Amino acid sequence: MTTPTPPALEVKNVSLSFKGVKAIADLSFQVEAREICALIGPNGAGKSSLLNILNGVYVPDSGEIIFEGEHFRRMEPLEAARRGIGRGFQNNALFSGMSVVDNVITGLSRHSRLTLVEEMFRLPRARHEERRFRERAHEVLHLFGLDRHAATIVGTLPYGVQKKVELARAIVAEPRMVLLDEPLAGMNAAEKQEIAAVIARLNRELHLTIVLIEHDIGIVLELAHHVVVLDYGRKLADGPPETIRDNPDVIAAYLGTERAEIAA
Amino acid sequence: MSMFPETLIGGLLAGTMYSLVAIGFVLIYKASGVFNYAQGSILLFAALTFVSLTDQGVPALVAIAITIALLVLMAIAIEKLLLRPLTNRSPMTLFMATLGLSYLVEAVAQGIMGSQVRALDLGIDDLPVFVGDIMISQFDLIAAGVALALGIGLSLLFNRTRIGIQLRGVADDTRAALSLGIDINRIWQIVWAVAGIVGLVAGLLWGARQGVQFSLSLVVLKALPVLIIGGFTSIAGAIVGGLIVGAGESLAETYLGPFLGGGITPWFAYALALVFLFVRPAGLFGERQIERV
Numbered sequence: 207m208t209t210p211t212p213p214a215l216e217v218k219n220v221s222l223s224f225k226g227v228k229a230i231a232d233l234s235f236q237v238e239a240r241e242i243c244a245l246i247g248p249n250g251a252g253k254s255s256l257l258n259i260l261n262g263v264y265v266p267d268s269g270e271i272i273f274e275g276e277h278f279r280r281m282e283p284l285e286a287a288r289r290g291i292g293r294g295f296q297n298n299a300l301f302s303g304m305s306v307v308d309n310v311i312t313g314l315s316r317h318s319r320l321t322l323v324e325e326m327f328r329l330p331r332a333r334h335e336e337r338r339f340r341e342r343a344h345e346v347l348h349l350f351g352l353d354r355h356a357a358t359i360v361g362t363l364p365y366g367v368q369k370k371v372e373l374a375r376a377i378v379a380e381p382r383m384v385l386l387d388e389p390l391a392g393m394n395a396a397e398k399q400e401i402a403a404v405i406a407r408l409n410r411e412l413h414l415t416i417v418l419i420e421h422d423i424g425i426v427l428e429l430a431h432h433v434v435v436l437d438y439g440r441k442l443a444d445g446p447p448e449t450i451r452d453n454p455d456v457i458a459a460y461l462g463t464e465r466a467e468i469a470a
Numbered sequence: 471m472s473m474f475p476e477t478l479i480g481g482l483l484a485g486t487m488y489s490l491v492a493i494g495f496v497l498i499y500k501a502s503g504v505f506n507y508a509q510g511s512i513l514l515f516a517a518l519t520f521v522s523l524t525d526q527g528v529p530a531l532v533a534i535a536i537t538i539a540l541l542v543l544m545a546i547a548i549e550k551l552l553l554r555p556l557t558n559r560s561p562m563t564l565f566m567a568t569l570g571l572s573y574l575v576e577a578v579a580q581g582i583m584g585s586q587v588r589a590l591d592l593g594i595d596d597l598p599v600f601v602g603d604i605m606i607s608q609f610d611l612i613a614a615g616v617a618l619a620l621g622i623g624l625s626l627l628f629n630r631t632r633i634g635i636q637l638r639g640v641a642d643d644t645r646a647a648l649s650l651g652i653d654i655n656r657i658w659q660i661v662w663a664v665a666g667i668v669g670l671v672a673g674l675l676w677g678a679r680q681g682v683q684f685s686l687s688l689v690v691l692k693a694l695p696v697l698i699i700g701g702f703t704s705i706a707g708a709i710v711g712g713l714i715v716g717a718g719e720s721l722a723e724t725y726l727g728p729f730l731g732g733g734i735t736p737w738f739a740y741a742l743a744l745v746f747l748f749v750r751p752a753g754l755f756g757e758r759q760i761e762r763v
Contacts, residue, residue: 263648312647
């Protein structure tokens with residue numbers, strides 16, 4: 207899948223180490239606009255570290271990130287959010303004591319145009335914005351079929367539902383790109399299919415560029431347009447799912463015995 | 471027969487003064503996960519600034535406005551110079567930084583405004599009023615009203631406005647809050663400024679009671695048992711904790727005092743807090759797990 211438009215994201219010669227241990231070594235790849243790019247690889251391959259670099263939690267030792275044509279030596283988390291990079295975390299990072307709808311509203315923070323005084327004294331503009339945000343949050347909850355949970359405290363919901371809430375919070379602000387760290391982890395097969403369908407739909411209908419980490423190879427091959435395989439912080443393979451499935455390096459390093467299942 | 475209700479009510483009202491101090495801690499603990507040792511110095515600084523201004527003939531309302539402006543500036547400076555460089559450091563590092571901050575604030579405040587005891591007159595007569603045959607201190611009544619109003623106002627701020635939602639987000643998961651575009655630095659500035667203003671209110675009321683001087687900063691030590699009992703993360707907890715400590719001290723002094731030879735007030739709150747640490751370490755309203763990443 208080659209497009210004439212410039213890539214949404216380019217990772218260029220990025221390296222990262224923790225106290226001398228290389229987590230990511232001279233990694234380069236591109237993510238096209240509007241594609242679903244899956245990062246796969248064994249545990250410790252550097253996948254989560256990479257997402258953390260992309261939204262500014264970690265600072266790379268070297269290399270650069272080019273997001274929508276702008277070059278960054280490092281991202282700041284706030285800057286990343288403001289530029290429209292959404293993020294979902296590996297273990298839910300929801301605000302567990304808050305209601306579902308309040309959680310989703312926090313996702314709209316980057317769109318707020320209020321001054322402190324307006325907010326504190328709930329001046330007309332503040333009330334207007336609050337109403338708008340609340341409506342928008344309910345729209346997105348509807349999209350995810352979460353309407354009936356809107357007022358529920360997030361921490362009391364089952365894990366699968368929480369994952370959906372997190373996804374809703376990550377996309378409510380209409381990001382340009384969203385980074386998802388194992389959005390299907392800990393779910394049963396039916397839930398996985400459901401969330402995968404939601405992700406595919408977000409990509410298709412909202413033209414959202416999505417970078418995700420996932421271990422379920424079956425779903426990755428089904429969902430992704432583009433797969434990047436990492437192993438010990440290096441890039442092992444990079445291409446459309448069909449070529450990844452047949453790449454001998456990948457089979458050796460990662461797919462291993464699962465190869466048979468996929469072929470079947 | 472009015473001794474019990476009188477002791478209880480007097481204790482409860484005095485307890486709200488503890489609550490006021492504790493609320494300042496809760497705000498900052500919630501937002502930046504640090505036990506702000508400097509809260510007492512900030513309280514002293516606020517009261518001292520107010521007294522110095524009114525001593526110069528500045529009208530009380532103007533003095534309050536100037537003091538608040540200084541507290542807001544101080545909050546911004548603390549966030550920029552102290553919290554931001556120490557982001558993601560351990561809570562112990564942050565605690566040590568606030569310890570240093572407390573000495574700095576105290577020294578600067580006393581260096582500029584002097585260390586002698588100043589009388590602070592809020593114009594509230596400390597005459598007792600009688601409800602039936604129960605005697606209640608008018609000053610305590612007003613102080614309790616102020617504490618209650620402040621508690622309700624802050625609860626509304628944090629539960630009803632988006633700043634509040636963002637603050638709770640920051641408190642719950644800083645990393646996730648950042649990824650959503652919540653400006654943590656701004657939230658910190660707001661919270662430290664609000665805690666400073668709470669400190670001003672507490673400083674004025676305590677200052678009117680004790681006189682404004684160095685020892686005013688030591689009221690933080692009374693806030694500690696209140697926080698342990700009420701929980702570090704809840705404004706409601708701070709209020710209830712204050713009431714329990716106030717009522718407990720007052721009742722213990724009256725009813726246990728004769729058997730133990732008096733002098734119970736100074737230690738009673740700490741003994742009570744110790745019991746809570748054994749039975750309910752998170753406090754009455756606290757979140758069970760106090761841990762931050």
